[in-house]
Amino acid sequence: MKFTDSHCHLDFKAFTADGISSTNLLLEQCAKKNIHQIIIPAISPANWQNVLALANNNQGNPLNGCKVLACLGIHPWFLDGLQQTSLDSLAQKVSDNKTEIIAIGEAGLDGVIAKQQDNINQQMLFFEFQLNLAQQHKLPIIVHHRRTHNETITLLKQVKISRGGIIHAFSGSYQQACQYIDLGFKLGIGGTITYPRAEKTIKAIKRLPLSSLVLETDAPSMPLYGFQGEDNSPLRILDVFEKLVELRQESRAEIAEKIEQNITTLFQLNRV
Numbered sequence: 001m002k003f004t005d006s007h008c009h010l011d012f013k014a015f016t017a018d019g020i021s022s023t024n025l026l027l028e029q030c031a032k033k034n035i036h037q038i039i040i041p042a043i044s045p046a047n048w049q050n051v052l053a054l055a056n057n058n059q060g061n062p063l064n065g066c067k068v069l070a071c072l073g074i075h076p077w078f079l080d081g082l083q084q085t086s087l088d089s090l091a092q093k094v095s096d097n098k099t100e101i102i103a104i105g106e107a108g109l110d111g112v113i114a115k116q117q118d119n120i121n122q123q124m125l126f127f128e129f130q131l132n133l134a135q136q137h138k139l140p141i142i143v144h145h146r147r148t149h150n151e152t153i154t155l156l157k158q159v160k161i162s163r164g165g166i167i168h169a170f171s172g173s174y175q176q177a178c179q180y181i182d183l184g185f186k187l188g189i190g191g192t193i194t195y196p197r198a199e200k201t202i203k204a205i206k207r208l209p210l211s212s213l214v215l216e217t218d219a220p221s222m223p224l225y226g227f228q229g230e231d232n233s234p235l236r237i238l239d240v241f242e243k244l245v246e247l248r249q250e251s252r253a254e255i256a257e258k259i260e261q262n263i264t265t266l267f268q269l270n271r272v
């Protein structure tokens with residue numbers, strides 16, 4: 001069995017504080033646990049270069065390495081001070097690195113931040129631009145959402161993304177999940193399902209087709225239940241997997257294989 005962490009901020013200080021050796025050590029530990037791919041979403045212009053460098057320096061050994069894959073985008077938490085010029089730079093960066101990246105993201109709408117910063121219009125502008133950018137380059141997109149299902153689904157219906165993408169850290173109902181799946185999206189399954197209070201999401205994930213699920217940690221964020229207050233790690237993808245196995249009827253091997261296949265298909269990773 002092989003695993004992919006489809007959402008990990010490997011460029012954050014929690015992982016890079018001790019320099020390149022700490023990143024290398026972590027990637028070695030991941031490889032030993034059969035975590036053979038980590039996808040890093042970008043969050044703002046300030047981290048694009050680091051994300052690209054991490055992917056460039058960690059191409060992985062197909063037999064026993066952990067490969068790092070990069071995305072480029074602007075996260076809705078980090079819009080303060082950004083303007084149209086930042087979107088223009090993103091478009092340029094994506095064009096310049098078209099063959100190096102596998103998706104746009106993470107991009108999306110955050111209802112809690114929108115209330116705090118009164119910036120829903122700016123969030124909509126940035127998200128719509130990135131949706132169009134994904135479509136223009138025929139790339140998938142990693143979508144951040146928080147209390148914004150209706151707005152997100154409306155926009156995804158307007159700007160149809162032919163390659164789909166991932167609804168990162170999915171939490172919501174079965175009906176909401178089905179709307180995303182109908183739009184060509186997979187659901188990112190992470191630490192949320194380890195929390196007993198996440199009843200609605202857990203119920204949905206039990207019923208959804210396996211073909212719509214991928215695994216993620218969002219490390220160093222979103223610690224699993226029992227580890228609150230600690231930095232999360234891509235190594236915990238195995239705990240998310242075990243929790244998913246508990247919730248599903250299929251065998252462990254079938255779940256692992258199908259979820260890897262979902263990643264390969266979504267990001268077209270089998271293409272040479």
Ligand SMILES: [Zn+2]
Pocket residue numbers: 007009041106218
């Ligand atoms: Zn994230």
